[in-house]
Amino acid sequence: MSKIIILTGAGISAESGIETFRAETGLWAQHRVEDVATPEGFLRDPQLVVDFYNARRAQAAEAQPNAAHKALARLEAEHRGDVLVVTQNVDDLHERGGTQNLIHMHGALNSALCGRCDHRWPAPLQMAVGNACPACDAPAARPDIVWFGEMPYQMERIFTALGQADIFAAIGTSGNVYPAAGFVAEAAGAGAQTLEINLEPSAVGSQFDKALLGPATQTVTAWVEDILNSN
Ligand code: BJW
Secondary structure, X not given: OOOEEEEXXXXXXXXXXXXXXXXXXXXXXXXXXXXXXXXXXXXXXXHHHHHHHHHHHHHHHHOOOOHHHHHHHHHHHHOOOOEEEEEOOOOOHHHHHOOOOEEEOOEEEEEEEEOOOOOEEEOOOOOOOOOXXXXXXXXXXXXXXXXXXXXXXXXXXXXXXXXXXXXXXXXXXXXXXXXXXXXXXXXXXOOOEEEEEEOOOOOOHHHOOEEEEOOHHHHHHHHHHHHHHOO
């Protein structure tokens, strides 16, 4: 009964209409990373950052899970071993597509975090700068997002799973951001078979055993079908 760990990135949600980061017209072509995705940027101009995430939250709320999200949920439901999805995405399309065993390592748009006491609560569709924390009342609400220089969530659980994986697949991620870009080396070092699913080879593409190139809605569906047929 094989253990499968799947890392997903922005590419899996692209066909649902959610912009990726590093495409020519992607989010980082429209916004400076250091302004909207660092703690220093938030300190400098919280309104800019809150507006950026309000717009992305609204976009994600309109989007629907696609065939790739649904195929991963089917894999979790029908595979006889364990399946864990670790997503870098902050949208909720995996959970709306039916995945249950899921880690949002870079946070979630639908969650708010208190900068003072670390309490979390469901984010309103439109957050405002200085929203009060429901636990400590400090006017310190921020989007519950992991910015550059901050520690991604649940790293201990992720590294334990990578160390036990039989199959590691990375779907729709460019391999530019660590620690996620290092997961393939970690899983391969522990003996897992590794597979990259992407439109094109990523920055760490040469580290995978195999690649399946093409749009996620087609490639992920075909891969899941193969795994379930070999169960
Ligand atoms: C399709 C498709 C279709 C398109 N079908 N595919 C020097 C060396 C190494 C590391 C560092 C360094 N200097 C600093 C660091 C650390 C830093 C880092 O990695 N920097 C790099 C830029 C070098 N990392 C951090 O700071 C992280 N924290 C950290 O390291 O803590 C210390 C630590 C140490 C040890 C262990 C653990 C921790 C935090 C990183 C936070 C990332 N945050 C962001 C923004 C916030 C979230 C948000 O606003 O949404 O997260 S950045 C952004 O990039 C976002 C994404 O989750 C992340 C990854 O992007 P992703 O998903 O790969 O998207 P794209 O656009 O890059 O790629 C899309 C891919 O899809 C492409 O490949 C397309 O081909 C493909 N695709 N359509 C299939 N239809």
